[in-house]
Amino acid sequence: MGDEHYKKQDHLLVAIDCVIFGFDRSGFKVLLIEHDFKSKKEDWSLIGGFVKKNESLDAAAVKITNKITGLRDIYLEQICTLGDVNRDPLERTISVAYYALIDIDSYDEELVKQYNASWFSINEIPDLILDHNKMVDAALKKLRFKASHQPVGFELLPFKFTLPDLQKLYEGIYNTRLDKRNFRRRILSLDVLVKTNEKEKEHSKKGAYLYKFDQEKYKKKVNKGDSLIFKPMSS
């Protein structure tokens, strides 16, 4: 915004690209699509699209994540905007990157297949087109920060989950190993978890208690936001 006249200004293509994070027992993942319109092999990219004139950035990001996952009410956060002149060789395009957190067990598998999309462990992200690797790196950095200041998990886990699962989620986010006892003490001291009487017995013989989030308290913590609740933890 400035003192120049609007009419004569350049108008640019504006894109949205989404880093869709998901989590299951085998780890922390990103959803990528095979980007075939140049039909090179192994040409992966983020999910994206262009912003329409009558559509806000946030709305465009919702539309795009919904298109491929089928999910409504997705948690989305803006990461950054990339705008080098030649970042897209076809035409000058600026791109606003977002990340999404979804429960990996609840997306629409049909849609994902249809778009040639696959989940990649964050340790095995392939080379992506354009500057999409930069976006993934920035998304991870931002998510790690977020996770160190606010509880994270509600968006990434099913309604009920075990503490070992939650720990694996944090280990995935920080790409590190955590001490079981310290992790439990810490996460329970946040006072946002409610223990149920049910046990999950698919993944161990003894079975692990299922917990759920106390939504009220959870949201309060998330909105508070500035208090430090987790540091990247020790091994």
Added chain:
Amino acid sequence: MGDEHYKKQDHLLVAIDCVIFGFDRSGFKVLLIEHDFKSKKEDWSLIGGFVKKNESLDAAAVKITNKITGLRDIYLEQICTLGDVNRDPLERTISVAYYALIDIDSYDEELVKQYNASWFSINEIPDLILDHNKMVDAALKKLRFKASHQPVGFELLPFKFTLPDLQKLYEGIYNTRLDKRNFRRRILSLDVLVKTNEKEKEHSKKGAYLYKFDQEKYKKKVNKGDSLIFKPMSS
């Protein structure tokens, strides 16, 4: 980025708006311009401009801050991008917000006058046009985060400065009071300051020693970046 065809897509106006932070003994400030083209009274805004087709976002932000301050090599960081459909009533415009940190004693006063710009204490930011207040809030939040993880000050202070000044800077950033002894211990333990033998005697009878940053070590800390070095501190 997506699978749609580029030609038919909408093209949008893209603006840059800059939150220019400065610091002097009387506090922590933001530079605003009187936005007179509708000639309402007291119609303040951030400094901004439109992005040209052949100009990167970062370059546009540099150009804009340079235009009003006359400074080169300004520290700039992207904050966020705002893109509601009706955020600018004149035309659909998305705006990428940046913040700049400058030494308030070294800008070009002539230019600032010419643009009808003034410094406002961050406690007294007036109502700004469009969504510019949102940008200022986001800038502060981001700067506070940055200051809690990396040393800040090199960009905002003159080459030599006193510890009481540096403390006032942090107090300004966090809008709080800090304990002198704890502050000194902490900031010195970062091992990025070098004490000189000179004293600054304009502001006290006893005089305070001048310090400078050890640029090597400072940059190393800034690039490292992820280690927590300051929490928002106690009163």
Added chain:
DNA sequence: GCAAAAGTGTTAGAACTACACCCATGC
């Protein structure tokens, strides 16, 4: 000589890290 700001250490409490064993169950 006194007002005004600079400078300096200690201590109690809180938080963090590291660490090892028993439990419940399916096979």
Added chain:
DNA sequence: GCATGGGTGTAGTTCTAACACTTTTGC
């Protein structure tokens, strides 16, 4: 009965926060 993953407590260390007096010098 044993292998597998779930669950639990403590002690040493480090970090943090609270706090008061002396120094210098311009007036």
